[in-house]
Amino acid sequence: AQSVTQPDIHITVSEGASLELRCNYSYGATPYLFWYVQSPGQGLQLLLKYFSGDTLVQGIKGFEAEFKRSQSSFNLRKPSVHWSDAAEYLCAVGRGSGGYQKVTFGIGTKLQVIP
Amino acid sequence: DAGVIQSPRHEVTEMGQEVTLRCKPISGHDYLFWYRQTMMRGLELLIYFNNNVPIDDSGMPEDRFSAKMPNASFSTLKIQPSEPRDSAVYFCASSPTGGEGYGYTFGSGTRLTVV
Numbered sequence: 157a158q159s160v161t162q163p164d165i166h167i168t169v170s171e172g173a174s175l176e177l178r179c180n181y182s183y184g185a186t187p188y189l190f191w192y193v194q195s196p197g198q199g200l201q202l203l204l205k206y207f208s209g210d211t212l213v214q215g216i217k218g219f220e221a222e223f224k225r226s227q228s229s230f231n232l233r234k235p236s237v238h239w240s241d242a243a244e245y246l247c248a249v250g251r252g253s254g255g256y257q258k259v260t261f262g263i264g265t266k267l268q269v270i271p
Numbered sequence: 272d273a274g275v276i277q278s279p280r281h282e283v284t285e286m287g288q289e290v291t292l293r294c295k296p297i298s299g300h301d302y303l304f305w306y307r308q309t310m311m312r313g314l315e316l317l318i319y320f321n322n323n324v325p326i327d328d329s330g331m332p333e334d335r336f337s338a339k340m341p342n343a344s345f346s347t348l349k350i351q352p353s354e355p356r357d358s359a360v361y362f363c364a365s366s367p368t369g370g371e372g373y374g375y376t377f378g379s380g381t382r383l384t385v386v
Contacts, residue, residue, distance in 0.1 A: 190374055199362060199377035261314040
């Protein structure tokens with residue numbers, strides 16, 4: 157069965173600093189990978205996704221993520237964090253090809269941004 | 272598009288009472304998912320529908336939970352009788368496919384508190 161590990165439950169960064177959120181997955185084949193952001197009291201918004209091709213994917217709000225098969229990782233990065241980026245970030249992995257993708261979510265990483 | 276609409280946003284009920292959560296997916300999306308989010312277990316898939324038909328309800332915790340989708344624009348998740356351990360945020364999400372290539376669009380969630 158597929159699984160997702162987000163080793164950091166909580167991260168604090170200063171505004172303007174760079175950010176990297178870790179995500180490791182377990183899946184036997186090429187996975188479908190996603191990053192979602194959840195603001196307090198809100199639903200989840202898709203930041204970016206990877207299915208195939210270029211292993212560095214660009215998303216919304218200046219985020220990017222890099223798929224590294226050898227490390228089973230899909231880390232999320234941003235070069236300069238803004239206070240509005242404070243939120244919960246969830247990594248997810250989907251399996252299957254075509255049709256329904258069963259998506260499993262990580263537990264999430266809560267990002268705090270300090271002035 | 273108004274996005275995925277869930278109601279109510281908050282629900283407080285007494286143990287033993289029936290609770291009904293509602294969801295209106297995005298028009299044209301043929302997949303609908305119900306998730307539950309808790310601090311301990313993160314985001315868990317309860318059930319999903321394809322073209323109004325329940326496909327996989329293996330995540331439904333027990334018989335007290337039931338879900339219906341009478342038409343393409345409306346779904347309900349019912350808990351009867353409710354218990355304090357059901358307290359969580361319940362999300363509805365929809366997708367034009369099984370998630371491949373699109374990811375899911377989530378509603379803002381219903382925060383359920385059972386006292």
